Amino acid sequence: MEPFDGHGVNLALLDAVELAHAIAQQDTPESAVRRYEPTMQSRAVTGTWQITFQAQVDAPFPTTLDRTATIDGDTITGSAVLPTGTFPFSGARKTPA
Known part of the structure; x- marks a missing residue:
């Protein structure tokens, strides 16, 4: 953070x-x-962080995207809540080649 x-x-x-x-x-x-x-x-931040954030989406239809995620080191996991359901996501930091 x-x-x-x-x-x-x-x-x-x-x-x-x-x-x-x-x-x-x-x-x-x-x-x-x-x-x-x-x-x-x-002084560097260590540990696991819980974050919650929103995004306004205009296409393909206007909606608000609510997301909750856990960041642990170089990985992120979480879920996005849409009117059509809850969708998991995950990712990892890319290291320069």
């Missing part, structure tokens, strides 16, 4: 200051990044 309400800017500034300190204290940029990465990764 992305930061909201200005938290992203604050995290970026904190990351910049901590990385600058690591660069100043290490012999190479590579060692500075290795030293800094655990600090950055400790």
Whole structure:
């Protein structure tokens, strides 16, 4: 989940200051990044997320699509509710080739 309400800017500034300190204290940029990465990764979001969202669909006929999903790591599973029934969906994050 992305930061909201200005938290992203604050995290970026904190990351910049901590990385600058690591660069100043290490012999190479590579060692500075290795030293800094655990600090950055400790702030990363982990775990499973439940999300619910809606979408307005215009074609083939106007309707509202209600969806509920669980995101766990690189996978998403859930269901979409339409006037004609409930439909499951799933997916996985694509890794760059």
